[in-house]
Amino acid sequence: MLDVRNLSMRFGGLLAVDGVSLDVKEKEIVSIIGPNGAGKTTVFNCLSGFYQPSGGTISFEGKEIQGIPDYKISRLGLVRTFQHVRLFNSMTVVENLLVAQHRHLNTNLFAGLIKTPAYRKKEEKSLERAAYWLKQVGLLDLANREAGNLAYGQQRRLEIARCMVTEPRLLMLDEPAAGLNPNETRELNQLIIRLKEDYCVSVVLIEHDMSLVMDISDRINVINQGRPLASGTPDEIRQNDDVIKAYLGEE
Amino acid sequence: MHDVLYFLQQLINGLTVGSAYALIAIGYTMVYGIIGMINFAHGEIYMIGAYISLIVITGLATLGSAWLPLVLLVALICAVIVSSSMGWAVERVAYRPVRGQHRLIPLISAIGMSIFLQNYVHLAQGSRNIGFPSLIQGGITMGAEDGFQTSISYMQITIFVVTLVCMTALSMFISKSRLGRACRAVSQDLKMSNLLGIDTNRIIAATFVIGAALAAVAGLLLGMYYGSIDPLFGFIAGLKAFTAAVLGGIGSIPGAMLGGLILGVAEAMTSGYLSGEYKDVVSFGLLILILLFRPTGLLGKPEVEKI
Numbered sequence: 001m002l003d004v005r006n007l008s009m010r011f012g013g014l015l016a017v018d019g020v021s022l023d024v025k026e027k028e029i030v031s032i033i034g035p036n037g038a039g040k041t042t043v044f045n046c047l048s049g050f051y052q053p054s055g056g057t058i059s060f061e062g063k064e065i066q067g068i069p070d071y072k073i074s075r076l077g078l079v080r081t082f083q084h085v086r087l088f089n090s091m092t093v094v095e096n097l098l099v100a101q102h103r104h105l106n107t108n109l110f111a112g113l114i115k116t117p118a119y120r121k122k123e124e125k126s127l128e129r130a131a132y133w134l135k136q137v138g139l140l141d142l143a144n145r146e147a148g149n150l151a152y153g154q155q156r157r158l159e160i161a162r163c164m165v166t167e168p169r170l171l172m173l174d175e176p177a178a179g180l181n182p183n184e185t186r187e188l189n190q191l192i193i194r195l196k197e198d199y200c201v202s203v204v205l206i207e208h209d210m211s212l213v214m215d216i217s218d219r220i221n222v223i224n225q226g227r228p229l230a231s232g233t234p235d236e237i238r239q240n241d242d243v244i245k246a247y248l249g250e251e
Numbered sequence: 252m253h254d255v256l257y258f259l260q261q262l263i264n265g266l267t268v269g270s271a272y273a274l275i276a277i278g279y280t281m282v283y284g285i286i287g288m289i290n291f292a293h294g295e296i297y298m299i300g301a302y303i304s305l306i307v308i309t310g311l312a313t314l315g316s317a318w319l320p321l322v323l324l325v326a327l328i329c330a331v332i333v334s335s336s337m338g339w340a341v342e343r344v345a346y347r348p349v350r351g352q353h354r355l356i357p358l359i360s361a362i363g364m365s366i367f368l369q370n371y372v373h374l375a376q377g378s379r380n381i382g383f384p385s386l387i388q389g390g391i392t393m394g395a396e397d398g399f400q401t402s403i404s405y406m407q408i409t410i411f412v413v414t415l416v417c418m419t420a421l422s423m424f425i426s427k428s429r430l431g432r433a434c435r436a437v438s439q440d441l442k443m444s445n446l447l448g449i450d451t452n453r454i455i456a457a458t459f460v461i462g463a464a465l466a467a468v469a470g471l472l473l474g475m476y477y478g479s480i481d482p483l484f485g486f487i488a489g490l491k492a493f494t495a496a497v498l499g500g501i502g503s504i505p506g507a508m509l510g511g512l513i514l515g516v517a518e519a520m521t522s523g524y525l526s527g528e529y530k531d532v533v534s535f536g537l538l539i540l541i542l543l544f545r546p547t548g549l550l551g552k553p554e555v556e557k558i
Contacts, residue, residue, distance in 0.1 A: 048446070070442075070445055070446055071445045071446065071448055071449070071450070071451070074445075074446050074447065074448045075448050079446070079447075080446065086440055086443045088435070088436050088439045088440060088443075089439065090435075090439065091432070091435060091436065091439070095432055095435075098429075098432060099432050099433055099435075099436040099444075099447070099449070100447045100448075102429065102432070102433050102436075102447070102448070102449045103448040103449060103450065123429070162447070166447060166448060
């Protein structure tokens, strides 16, 4: 469903991403790994429309999307998170999920002013969906807390729930396990697998936590200094000499 | 007794003007909160609101319509519609094309827009003062027959009530409605809101429209209160409202309300106890003090530098 070919991104004289290809099928978890500064997040920024790639094509469900604005990409069902949590901190947990559904409930201002039945119905439905996802990520009890006051691990899960209420087809997670303790990482692990199995969402993952990557990925792409180094199943990657070299240095 | 009544009179005068300042200040603060720019053309939107209501009132008077509440309501609605469209158009024409560029560029664009609108009204309506009929007359007086009397005019009561209604409605809108929720989200993180599929351009346009509508209400009220308007009517009021917004903490809506009231009272007290000439000195002196000692304003959150 996502097919990236020969993606490159140049910042002045620096070629941050050079000839990276990536393909993601339905119900698949694909990881991108690589040393710090390898260009993983730059790839994400190109995919989600933050950057306009200097070269290559990105097609999502048969449609070329390179260079179109970010909000349109997210409307196609390609939604991302960031390395650092970006919640609406002074809004409550449930409001964070409601606001993410804003475009699904597009009714005009007057319907909102006089609260027509259609408006109420949609509002109820979005509240239901928000409650559903809060339950899925185990935050239902905290629905009326301010998002900024949640513990870090909870904020991470809320962020995933906020992506999910928009009904994405492909979820891009940028280091979702960063800063989580082993317990929380395990929970996250299960959550991501459940998203794939139960909701038919494909996932692209950037992660440094190798246990998480090896456990849940169907395939792994390794990038080093902007260039693709290897790709394959977790087992293949574990045994790949180039990868070992890049991570551990030459013997 | 005399002193108390005199003080009370100044307080009432101050709160009246202050609540109208607050209405204008909300427009500054909402726009700043959402895109971080100072909309210097906002005072002109307020002035246009006053002109439109005057035109409508005069028009209805020549048609012979005399039932006061109806006249005021029609004037209010027309002023709100015209000013909101103006607010929307100004954003579309002068600010959206330069959004995302260096902060100075939208600012200059705003000043240009302000000069343009002011001169447009100069040309269209003439530059002299136009009398605004004081439609709401009479009031309540307190105090001894022969001593000093405190009076609250019905006009002042109208200003209070209308302002209170507008502010309550705005607070409800921001905290409860879907569009208000989206406004809060956009003001916290525009990029993220965009990524979640919120049409941020529309939300930004909506804040301009809401701010302009409130300014139009203030235009009608203060035009009637002062009894005359001219094309520069919006300039000083705009500066005062901007001061009020900074005083309360720019970006914070309750801050704008509080700042407006404080500024109004401070001005009235100066005119009452010192001299009317010192009124502006005190209000802008207050601005300097707040910028020196509490740059984020009374209710603004201090920005924490993240490392």
